[in-house]
Amino acid sequence: MIAWWLSIVLIGTLALPLSMRLFGHLPGRGLAWSKALGLLVVAWIAWMGAMLNLSGFDGVTVGLGLIGLGTLGWFVQQPFDKARLLAAIRQYWPQWLAYELLFALVFLLGIQLRFHGMFGSGIHGTEKPMESMLFSAVLNSPSYPPSDLWLAGFSVNYYYFGYVLISVLSVLSGATLGETFNLGLATIMGLASLGIVGLVTTMAGLWWREYLLSRLRLIAIAALGLFGGVLVLFAGNQIGALQKIVNSAEVNRLTDSQRVSVLWQAIQGVEPATLDPATLKSENTGISKSSTLPPMGEKFEAWPSSRAIYDDHEETMIIVDNQQRMGMSQREIITEFPFFSFYLADMHPHVLSIPLTLLAIALALAIFVRPAMVRFPKHDWLELAIAGLVIGGLYAANSWDAPTFGVLYALGLVGLWRGHTPQPTRRDWLQLAGQVGLVVLAAALLYMPFLLTFSSFAGRDTVPDPFASIPIIGSLGKIMAPARDHSGWTDLVAIFGLFLVPIIAWLSRTIKVWQLWAMTGAVLLIGLIAGIPAIVFLPIAVICWQTAWQRNQRDVQNFSLIVVGLAALLIVVVDFLYLRDIFDNRMNTVFKVYYQAWMLLGIGAAASIWGLLSNAQWRRWTNGIWLPLFGLLLAGGLVYPISVLNPTTSPSWDASGSKLDAVESSQHFSEPMRKAAAWLEANTPSNSVLATAPGSSYQDGGELATLSGRPTLLAWPGSHEGLWRSKQPDANQQVAQRQGDISAIYNATDINQLREVLARQRVDYVVWGPNEQKAYPQANIGLLEQVASKVYEADSWIIYQVQP
Incomplete structure (x- = not known):
């Protein structure tokens, strides 16, 4: 943990000259964003080095990233003489220290939150196994783009750059996969806090730019910044408060009128609240619903707040109060907010990209209020490159964010241009479009290797008539x-x-x-x-x-x-x-x-x-x-974090068995499995292909590949590999074919057919573990042993090496 923290401090320190150069005209000189900016620069250089096959994503490429960041900082610092540099240090060291303390505090709080998270500190539940696979792919792939450990022979087709950002710290600190997962989330929380507090305090400082900032005013600005961090990152939505008031976790499923009705009943003391049976819907066909909302119980329900919206789906037969009738089934709509994401602890792209989104907002603010007109072609190529680096990084980390925050940056350019061009002409508009186009071009060029190897899975092949x-x-x-x-x-x-x-x-x-x-x-x-x-x-x-x-x-x-x-x-x-x-x-x-x-x-x-x-x-x-209405809603927003962190109401406060290493404290990765994976990592080539049971999304499958870094033929074929490969015909065909081939390997009755499948899929090792024993109870292991040699056996795990 100390080595990890020192790594991010080192990166942030090296990035200070660059950050102060980009945000030099803002209050605070961009100190709040130096860590995120530095991590982005190092990650991009290391990623590009791996893409160019200079080395894997390892100490060599990450070291090049550090050298590149330091060189860039030295380059942008050259116009400053020693006296001005020392004066800047004397002026801004208190702010730098305050931000360092804030990051350290939130980082430690993030680690504690992992110990008491929704599923504890382990990698189990929801999509954490998938995310750990992506971390393993980034860290272990011998060449880039990273190998898809769950579809051998193919590269990852996902927004994976956020995993590259965190993996930089993993390489520098020597953290294990499990430590990378938990420390990575704590780092995102720390960087997000710096980003929000930095933005709010900077905006407040700009609001008072014409005033001499007294100590009292500086304290007020700092207090607002901290309050902004709580407001954005640690408050929840109002569903948690409604659950408490109505005493039911089902309040999130209700319509507008139903929510008003049960809230009014709760205020009047009617408990449990009742509804008109004719208005009830069912989430799934055949599930019985009652007109009396079920009470919540002693423990707070943490999940419903992330599903505040339920859409009508289709008319179907439902059961209400033990009576059948026609009704509408419902489809849940995900409505996450940052604290829920931190508590759930899924290292998903929308979470990993938070520091980059805040960095993009900071760049838009800086470009909007800068004192001189931007003329990228003649003047500031550095700012052009950084803007492209951030916006392109958003596309590679979480493609949903790039259009939104790219538009915000463009609006910042419009505001700057508009301030210098009160009566815009057609030529002015074309010049502005050219500047925006240069940023887009820079983003495309900097991330061209990603664009050339990533196939977006958005869109469908058919359109309904007419x-x-x-x-x-x-x-x-x-x-x-x-x-x-x-x-x-x-x-x-x-x-x-x-x-x-x-x-x-x-x-x-x-x-x-x-x-x-x-x-x-x-x-x-x-x-x-x-x-x-x-x-x-x-x-x-x-x-x-x-x-x-x-x-x-x-x-x-x-x-x-x-x-x-x-x-x-x-x-x-x-x-x-x-x-x-x-x-x-x-x-x-x-x-x-x-x-x-x-x-x-x-x-x-x-x-x-x-x-x-x-x-x-x-x-x-x-x-x-x-103010009273805001105070009421703020109290409602704090119900969620207080309830999930309160030992008496939290659904997951017991941290017994929690460890910093998420793999070791995980139900998903047993100790015998970890031993088998360690043997594979130590005794097999990095490009070895495993045959394992594909498993089911959110449940099992692919564990050995994740831990060992050796790709398996297929894992999580349903809503994961099936989604990622929906626009890649060859890979999509393999997803379907390999399910049958894997079954043929374990259930083979003809030795020639078995040899043909193993050779066609280039399988090096066949695993016979608990997942395979459960998935293929009729497996013909005797036939398998005629074409493969047993090379590992321990604790119900057997690994066979396919004979050449």
Whole structure:
């Protein structure tokens, strides 16, 4: 753990000159983002070195990354003489120390959260086994792109760059796979805290740029920054509070009217709350539902808050109060928020990319308020390269984030250009487009190896009639589709209400055109009547951006308007359209885009609170309206983290058996399995191919490949390999064929057929362990032993080496 922490401190220190160069005109000089920026630079150099086959992803390429970062820092520092450098150190060392202490504190809290996480500190539950495989692939692949350890012979076809970022620290510190998993999550939490606190304090400092910042004002800014970190990263949505009030974990499944009904009953003391049976839906066909909500019990239910929305799915026969009737089944929509992600501890791309998204927001802020016009072709190639590095990195780490935060950066450029060009001409517009195009080009060039080896699995091959025959619409229909369901108003209030209260209060104080607010109210009323309340975010986005354009001020107020307007536009767009994928519904789109909106609105809310309360604004009587409501929602948002961390209500507080090494404390990786994997790692070539039972997604399969770094023929073929390979015909065919071939290996009745399958799939070792014994109870092991030699046997595990 100490070596890991020292590694990230080293990277952050080496990146200080680069960070201060990029953010030098901002309060704080970008110290908050030096770790994320430095880690990105080192990771990109190491990744590119591996892609160019200079070495594997190891000490050589990571060492080159450190040298490259140090050289870049030395290069950008050259214009400064020794006196100015020492003066900068004397001025900013207290802030640097404060950020270091903040990171260390949150890093340690992150480790403790892993010990008390939803599934403890081990790699088991949900998609952690898959994520550990991706870490293993990044760290163990002899060549790049990383080998897919669950589909031998193919490279990873996923957004894997976030795993590369964390693997840099694994290589530097010598951490094991299990330690990498747990320390990686703690690192993401620390970097996210630095990013949020840095953004909020910087925005507050810009708000007071014209004032001499006294010690009291600096303390107020620091307090706001910490509060912003809590607001965005550690508060939850309101579903947790509703669970507590209604005393039922099923409140997340209810419609708007049902939630209002049971909440009113709970306020009146009616417990348990009841519903009209005619309005009930069933999540799955045939599951009985009762008009009386089931009580929650002694332990808090941690999962429902991440599924705040349930869409209608299809009409089916359901059972309500032991009576059959027709009703609608439901489809859950993922509505994660950062603290749930940290508590669940899935190292998924949307979590790994958080530091990069905050770095992209910081770059957009820096470009928006910088004092001089940007002319990339003539002046700042370094800033062009870093912008491309960050935005391209977002695509490689979590492709959903690149368009959103790329647009935000482009809007920052628009704001900067607009401040210097009050009356834009056609030539000005073309010049701006060229600058945006250069950033896109830089991102594409820097990540070209990823673009050439990654096949996006978004989109479908068919479009429903009558749209298929319509030009353009038919092509777009393969990628996008209209949403058949919409978020309810209680869904939106439960998810975003905490942020919207101060934002609306600040907007109403800043924008005093009553006609605009009357129009917004009318749109909201129409949306409520039509069952599409999210439509109200469209006029909010228009108001924010129109006001920012008319003010034409490159200040933090205008940047806040841009951020809020972008978040509002995201919410309304995904209420009407979704990106088509293998699931072909809006679940993934809402999940990923609402996560982005949470971050943007959270930052906007913190800035709004500062605008509402700073400079004697706290004396206004209108604060008596929004502050109590905000306080109520803040209390509701804190119900979730307090409940899951309170030993008396937490569903997982018992940390007995928890270890820093997530593999050792995992139910998914038994000790005999770890011994077999260790033997494979020590005694077989790195490109050896294993035959193992493919297992089932979220349950078992692929463990030995993950631990040993030796690829297996197939694992998790359903919603994982099947999804990743949906747009790769050859690989997709292998996913289907190998399921039959693996069965043929274990259940073979003809020795010639067995030899043919083993040779065709180039299998080097066949594993006979608990998973295989369970999956193939009729296996013909005697026939297998005629073509393969037993090379390992211990604790119900046997490994056979296929004879040449």
